[in-house]
Structure formats: C-alpha cells, structure tokens
Amino acid sequence: MRIGQLSERTGVPARMLRYYEEQGLITPRRLDNGYRVYDEHLVERVLKIRGLIDSGIPTRIVSDILPCLGQPQTIVVQNADPALHDLLAAERDRMSEKIEFLTNNRDAISGYLQALERAATPPPAQAG
Structure with missing residues (x-):
C-alpha cells in the first residue's frame, strides 16, 4: 500500500510515517521506480508505535521496546x-x-x- 493508505488505515499522518521511517521504526519496501510500498504488517506496527509515543515514550526508546511487543522472547537490554x-x-x-x-x-x-x-x-x- 502507499503511504496515504497506511495513513488512512492507522490515523497517523503521512508526515509522521516518514518520521518513523527516518527513525528506523518502520521500513517500507522500494519499487524499481523508487516509490515506497508499505506491507500489511506495518499497520499493526504503526499503531503500536503511535500508542507508545502517545504514552510519552520517546522514539529512541520505542525502537528498543518494539521487538518486545511481538511473540514471547528473552529480552536482552544493552546500554539502557x-x-x-x-x-x-x-x-x-x-x-x-x-x-x-x-x-x-x-x-x-x-x-x-x-x-x-x-x-x-x-x-x-x-x-x-
């Protein structure tokens, strides 16, 4: 899906989605023509990111927490x-x-x- 569709489905403005990309929180695929394509799994990820940021957690910490929001795993923290x-x-x-x-x-x-x-x-x- 294109950025406008992701924005519509998540309620997160396209400008903020680009910021998430700059921060390494989401990674769209690139088509041969350079256009970004956002996969379906990013809808849930963006909603999780938005929830964490709305809670007052800075994006630098969100990137550390995101892997913990999926399946159960052993969490390793370095340089906290x-x-x-x-x-x-x-x-x-x-x-x-x-x-x-x-x-x-x-x-x-x-x-x-x-x-x-x-x-x-x-x-x-x-x-x-």
Missing part, C-alpha cells in the same frame, strides 16, 4: 538509558490505573444494562 526504568515503570503504573478505571466503568455499565433488561422484562403472571 538510566532513566528508562523509571519512565517505563511510571508508564506501566499509569496504564494499570487506566485499566482499573476502565474495568470499573465497564462493570458499572454492565450493571446498568442488567437493570435495564430487568425493567424491560414483564413480571411473571401470578396464579390466582
């Missing part, structure tokens, strides 16, 4: 930024808080839906 641990721990804690908040909201909505369903069900007829 000393502030990386604190940054990632804070991000993990923020995500956990958001998950708890969303879980509570989901449960509240489920309870309300059950109450709506009970209210919509006519009471059983009484024998008399």
